[in-house]
Amino acid sequence: MTDSRLPLLKERSALKGRSARAWAGFAAAAVALFALAPLALSDFRLGLLAKYLCTAMVAVGICLAWGRGGLLTLGQGVFFGLGGYAMAMHLKIADAGPGNLPDFMQLYGTATELPWWWQPFANPVFALAATVLLPMLVAALLGSFIFRRRVKGAYFAILSQALTAAFAIWLIGQQATTGGTNGLTDIQGFFGYDLNDPINQRMVYFIIAAALLLLIALARQLIHSRYGELLVAVRDSEERVRFLGYDPANVKLVAYVVAAGMAGLAGALFVPAVGIISPAMIGIVPSIEFVIGAAVGGRASLAGAVLGAIGVAWAKTALSEEFPAAWTYFQGLLFIVALAFLPGGLASLVGMVQRRRASHASEEPSPALPVGEAA
Amino acid sequence: MVAGAAALAAAVALSACGAKTDAGGSSDKAAKADTSGDTVKVGLLNSLSGTMAISEVTVRDSLKLAIDEINAKGGVLGKKIKPISEDGASDWPTFAEKASKLIREDRVVATFGCWTSASRKAVKPVFEKNKSLLFYPVQYEGLEESPYIFYTGATTNQQIVPALDYLKSQGKKSIYLVGSDYVFPRTANKIIKAYAAANGMKVLGEDYAPLGSTEFSTIANKVKASKADAVFNTLNGDSNVAFFKEYKSAGLTATSMPVVSVSIAEEEVKSIGSQYLAGQLTAWNYYQTTAGAANTEFVKAYKAKYGQDKPTSDPMEAAYTSVYLWKAMVEKAKSFDPEKVKAASDGITFDAPEGKVTVDGASQHIYKTARIGKIGTDGLIEQVWDSGKAIKPDPYLKGYSWASGLS
Secondary structure (H helix, E strand, O other): OOOOOOOHHHHHHHHHHHHHHHHHHHHHHHHHHHHHHHHHOOHHHHHHHHHHHHHHHHHHHHHHHHHHOOOOOOOHHHHHHHHHHHHHHHHHHHHHOOOOOOHHHHHHOOOOOOOOOOHHHHOHHHHHHHHHHHHHHHHHHHHHHHHHOOOOOHHHHHHHHHHHHHHHHHHHHOHHHHOHHHOEOOOOEEOOEEOOOHHHHHHHHHHHHHHHHHHHHHHHHHHOOHHHHHHHHHHHOHHHHHHOOOOHHHHHHHHHHHHHHHHHHHHHHHHHHHOOEOHHHOOHHHHHHHHHHHHHHOOOOHHHHHHHHHHHHHHHHHHHHHOOOOHHHHHHHHHHHHHHHOOOOOHHHHHHHHHHHHHHHOOOOOOOOOHHHHO | OHHHHHHHHHHHHHHOOOOEHHHOOOOOOOOOOOOOOOEEEEEEEEOOOOOOHHHHHHHHHHHHHHHHHHHHOOOEOOEEEEEEEEEOOOOHHHHHHHHHHHHHOOOOOEEEEOOOHHHHHHHHHHHHHHOOOEEEOOOOOOOOOOOOEEEOOOOHHHOHHHHHHHHHHOOOOEEEEEEEOOHHHHHHHHHHHHHHHHOOOEEEEEEEEOOOOOOOHHHHHHHHHHOOOEEEEEOOOOHHHHHHHHHHHOOOOOOOOOEEEOOOOHHHHHHHOHHHHOOOEEEEOOOOOOOOHHHHHHHHHHHHHHOOOOOOOHHHHHHHHHHHHHHHHHHHHOOOOHHHHHHHOOOOEEEEOOEEEEEEOOOOEEEEOOEEEEEOOOOOEEEEEEOOOOEOOOOOOOOOHHHOOOO
């Protein structure tokens, strides 16, 4: 959202100010996640926060692909699920011990040994790499097909939804090898550490918090690079970018693949935090929920998307604890209010305040609204 | 920033010294239930939103009825019971989150609820980890004995196997299997196929529809073309509405090809419409029409509290019974401590609406009488057959030679 109409000098100082603010925000987030939260929250609440941070990691990717790239990714559940299942498969094999089958296979399956596609996941390095690379690979294959065919807008969103529904249905059908609707449950250990131990649960939380900060830093780097500018340009006017000699398909593909990798990592870390991965986390509804968090917070702003995702997940817990019978109404109301009055999300409030202050300080005409909100 | 990073690294390093998986139970990490005041809290964990809400809300109501009755008579061990209700939202990870909240934040002495097998599987590790008790009130697919779960619904040898015995006694030689695509139907059908193979019955087809699916014209036509003697239906929820409408429009009737359903109770009959179901069979352990003074009382109390048009059903009855069984266990143990309650559980009896039930301490299931019923035009189910006595629970079907290859 750089405003090219400002004089160069002013832009440079604005850049500097923005960078300083970003660092301050980043440091504040680190202090909140690593010092305040563990001190202030009970083990149970910290565990929930770990779960919310996983949704925030997905939101970072959505901010990049949707907020910046205009790709309405309504199918992040697939990538979240791929990462989650890759991790859970390894942990289930490790829990069962060498030579044994995971518990659900003994119950529902007929096989006496691990199916071939489970076997590589016995290797921790393969499984860890797969949590990120597998979703990226799938996204790359799919993306190159979709974007080259110039599928976009609602068609892209429908396609992502169809994919996520198909994946969930397939998982449910393969009960003997995927656990069906139950998913992979009862995960006891995490690379040799006992997940029943509250200290280890805390460690998982720290890993998730660190991963989230890392992803935010990575996304910020991408957004403020030349590539980031190009991505916004593709979002706002794909044809113009094409005539300038760039291939918009490649630009979009990178954002889509990176977002998929982030969702995969989030899914992988969700597993030790919650102890379960099931098709319920993958279908159409959770995929939409991922997007809603980012939309409420503000999809084009990293901080907005992340805080929105955490806030919506937290509100879901808080409302359902307070009003177990009626919380869904409140949740619906929250979305309607947020999106009807602030279509750019809560983050656009900050922008509005800043613009107002800026126009007060110098009697210049206020800079144009970001075009992105129309995407 | 450097200092911050260092502090951060230190924090991670400090926390990275938890127990290893092979270290064994080093310390007792169970959350202690709060029994200090004049009230004790119990958790009610049911889906109050989402696709399962229609069924699970009735279970929650039934649990509340039992709790109110017990409180009116002085509570348990002199303490009043305070129910804390949580919404599992028909979503399995949410069930795990709420179970954890009930045990660790509310410090409940026991939890009642869950319906689908997936939700039970999701919370099972939570109850085991925290050494807290769950009372599960729904018939299920068996093959499970968690040390921290009491199963007050039927296991397979108290529902599915008797239903097959009944079909066999009626001279049905071939069946067609229709079910929702999830764990219970798939496991039930595995058992049915093993039974059929050993008893000279033919399984002419097996079809699964995704949970919540309402497209059944193909399946109804396949069923019709198969010319099976009977249909074994393990569909769940609203899929039944669509299935029975298609079944009727395909020209199939209860006399030409009866359907035995294991997930349709009085509440579901009401929503599907008795005109589609009249004459069809169900397999349960309890019906609203079951004879006995305890049931008359239960039905009267339920209708008085929730409305004259509200039917009572098997899972509601099993939920109601579970609260009384828990009370009896606590009173025998003279303690709310889960370990002592478990130790006291064997042989506990209760004059439940379905008749006298007894807890089998070894499996933590209960003895139940199997009942086949016929759905009437008034929406109620009349019993046509029962097992005569309460059947001993056998979740792993160890007592059935034909089932040896199943688990």
